[in-house]
Amino acid sequence: MADYMNQSVFQPSIPKHLINAEDRRIIEAFSITFESDGEDKFYLYAEEWCCNGYLDPEEPGGEEIELSEDDLFSRFQEIIRRSNGELPWISKESAYTCSRMRPDGFGGGAVFITADDIQYSFTGQWLEQRISETETGDIGPRTEDPPPSKPIVGFVLEGGLVQSIVSNAPEQLPEMDVIILDYDVEGFEEECLLNVPQSSGEIARAVGHIEKITESGINLGMVLNQMKVRGW
Incomplete structure (x- = not known):
């Protein structure tokens, strides 16, 4: 007789102050x-x-x-929402094993939980897709399309000041804010200065602003090739 086992781990570790008594009651169930x-x-x-x-x-x-797996994942979503960004996601990774070498006794899966989404992935499902593609010759839509080019990001400066941050493919980059800091604060009023904590524990003063990455109006690929040829 074979024994089937399923073990799971959750990441990352969750700050204790985010878990209330009802959370723990449901999770421990x-x-x-x-x-x-x-x-x-x-x-x-x-x-x-x-x-x-x-x-x-x-x-x-x-x-x-009786609670279902959906109840557990919904509870994790509540914890994520209450964290106000401190805990942006929780993952569950599982291993399915067997005491005997049965063909149906092994596999794995993962669940990725955010405040407004739950995504699932399983090794068995992935293998079924690959087997079907190989046996039917149908490897899915858009497989003949060339892979997207690797995004290139450029910082454009003039007179030592950052004028813009551009990319040849900004749509492939996650939305982000880029902070520009300048430690040359001579001539700036006190209310314009920022406190910038350093790894040494000291506080430096700087001026700064936030830039967004925008579509490039220059051929960054050509510029990059010239730099590579010159060993820059």
Whole structure:
């Protein structure tokens, strides 16, 4: 007789102050272990993962409450939302193993949870897609399209000042704010200065502004090739 096992780990460790009593009650209903990670975080794992959890009745004589995996993931989303950006995501990675070398006894999966989305990926599903593509010759849409070019980012300066930040493919880059700092503060009023903590623990003063990455009006690829040829 074969024994099938399913173990799961959750990342990253969750700050303790983000987990309230009801969170812990629901999470532990799935036999998930809370292990302290330092003084202020919990590392979560399940040595025997089950996709259903059970809550004890709140009142004597009441019925046990059955929870689904969706209830657990929704609870994680609530924790993420309450964190106000401190905890932007939680992942669950699972390994499926067997005490005997059964062909159906091994695999893995992952779940990626954010405040407004839950994504799933499983090794079995991935293999089925690859097998189907190989056997049918249909490797999916857009496979004949050339791969997108690697994004190039350029900082355009004039007179020592950053005028713009441009890219040949800004749509391939994550949306971001780029901070420009200048430690030459001579001539600037006090209200224009920023405090910039240093790795040494000291506070430096600087002026700065925020730039967005925009579509390039220059051929960055040609510029990059010239620099590579010259060994720059």
